[in-house]
Amino acid sequence: MDTDGELRIDAPHRELLDQVLDKWSLGVLNELCERPCRFNELRRALPAVTQKSLTATLRRLERNGVVEREVISTRPVAVRYRITPLGKTLRPPVDVLLAWASEHMPAVERAREAFDARDDQS
Secondary structure (H helix, E strand, O other), X not given: OOOOOOOOOOHHHHHHHHHHOOHHHHHHHHHHXXXXXXXXXXXXXXXXXXXHHXXXXXXXXXXXXXXXXXXXXXXXXXXXXXXXXXXXXXXXXXXXXXXXXXXXXXXXXXXXXXXXXXXXXX
16 A cells, blocks of 8 residues: 555565465465465365466465475475465455455345346347
8 A cells, every 4th residue: 555545556466466365375375274284185175276286376375485385304205385474464364355255245246147147138
């Protein structure tokens, strides 16, 4: 937010929000808020995600400082992911957005139906 109260979304903000609030990131963050997970645990928790997409999502979240990767020296070597303190600060605003979506979903559905009906008549 600008100093005069105007909401401005600059390119860095857009990029960050795109990277931490996308489809798979929200699921990963939700899982990691509960407990640290290994890669395959995350795959099982998010069955629709591909290995490639999950890997890319974890790398983006790690790069943005919201997830950390820990190499566990076992045989074979394992990797565990956990949410960082910075990542935990995302929970309250995400919860607010999800609450808004739940509360307003009926109105959104009505708007979509009206739009689609109008679009079909064109």
